[in-house]
Amino acid sequence: MNSSPLTPDVAPYAEGAKAMRIGPAPFVAIDYIGTGPLVIFLHGIGGDRSTWAHQLTAFAEAGYCAVAWDARGYGGSDDYDGPLSFTDIADDLARVIDAFAVDKAHIVGTSMGGRISLEFFAHHPDRFATLTLAGVHASFGHFSPEKQKAFVAARSKPLIEDGLEPGDLARCAIDRLAGPSASEDARTRAIAAASRLHKHSYIKTVEATTQFDREHVLAGIDVPTLVIGGEVDPLTPPDMTRKLAADIPSAEYHMIYDVGHLGNLENPVEFNRLLDQFLARFRDRANVAADPKILAG
Numbered sequence: 001m002n003s004s005p006l007t008p009d010v011a012p013y014a015e016g017a018k019a020m021r022i023g024p025a026p027f028v029a030i031d032y033i034g035t036g037p038l039v040i041f042l043h044g045i046g047g048d049r050s051t052w053a054h055q056l057t058a059f060a061e062a063g064y065c066a067v068a069w070d071a072r073g074y075g076g077s078d079d080y081d082g083p084l085s086f087t088d089i090a091d092d093l094a095r096v097i098d099a100f101a102v103d104k105a106h107i108v109g110t111s112m113g114g115r116i117s118l119e120f121f122a123h124h125p126d127r128f129a130t131l132t133l134a135g136v137h138a139s140f141g142h143f144s145p146e147k148q149k150a151f152v153a154a155r156s157k158p159l160i161e162d163g164l165e166p167g168d169l170a171r172c173a174i175d176r177l178a179g180p181s182a183s184e185d186a187r188t189r190a191i192a193a194a195s196r197l198h199k200h201s202y203i204k205t206v207e208a209t210t211q212f213d214r215e216h217v218l219a220g221i222d223v224p225t226l227v228i229g230g231e232v233d234p235l236t237p238p239d240m241t242r243k244l245a246a247d248i249p250s251a252e253y254h255m256i257y258d259v260g261h262l263g264n265l266e267n268p269v270e271f272n273r274l275l276d277q278f279l280a281r282f283r284d285r286a287n288v289a290a291d292p293k294i295l296a297g
Contacts, residue, residue: 009021014033014056019031019076020292022095025078026092028077029049029076030096031056032292033056033057033060034060037284038097038104039064039065039108040093041108042093042109042116043071044111044112045111045112045209046174047074049068050193054264055108058272059275062280071113071116072089074196085208086208087123089116090120091123100289102286104129107129107131108275109133111135111261115137117133118138121217122214129282130225130285130286132275135262135263136236136241136244138247139215141215152203152206165195170190171187174194177234177260179231179260215247224282224285227252228263228274229255230260230261230263230266231255231257236261
């Protein structure tokens with residue numbers, strides 16, 4: 001397995017972590033910390049790798065090599081030409097796993113990160129040790145073409161036609177997503193990530209998301225799977241996440257009470273407890289990660 005080109009020109013968000021960018025272009029920024037089996041955290045459509053800082057620290061302490069990325073067009077990762085392809089993002093994830101010189105990793109995705117995980121399973125099922133999906137649905141197929149256009153317009157018009165920046169909209173967006181009991185720390189972290197969105201790449205991601213449909217993949221998922229829902233999640237309410245779990249053979253379902261769509265930020269202690277108990281049972285299904293900086297020389 002060949003190492004990917006690496007550049008160290010990003011700073012980490014998680015305390016004690018290292019940060020770098022993995023190529024070739026578009027280069028993908030990551031934070032990573034710890035030694036042990038590889039676990040990779042994938043952020044949602046309005047986030048970036050900073051939203052996983054609580055998890056990176058906790059899982060490094062639990063004996064894993066914990067990694068969070070910025071998907072292409074987010075955070076410290078490169079923008080790209082043309083429309084977004086979820087297949088291309090899945091291939092980006094394969095490059096990240098390759099950089100750690102492993103065959104299999106524990107994959108954890110929230111919201112859009114979960115949809116990326118499903119796309120990754122469709123193309124690279126042999127790279128999974130386990131799969132965790134938090135606040136995820138597998139398809140926008142229930143949206144009519146008119147609703148799809150309205151979904152995109154509601155997110156693109158303020159940024160493109162009205163000339164606003166992501167930071168102008170971030171607080172209102174996070175207030176809609178978070179549960180009423182979300183701490184100020186959780187809101188502050190989520191708002192900061194949403195304020196860093198790359199405007200045009202974000203719109204391309206929104207457009208591609210409305211076309212996403214991997215419901216047919218669910219029945220074929222044959223790795224240990226954990227589905228996490230939020231009690232007051234306005235985007236993926238409990239009935240939706242329960243159905244997702246029911247459609248995946250042998251998936252486990254847990255709901256975190258009193259949280260909205262940002263469960264890993266709103267209640268990191270409970271999120272980490274559920275994930276740690278799950279991963280501990282399948283820990284060694286993932287390979288021990290090498291340090292990509294050492295591999296790159």
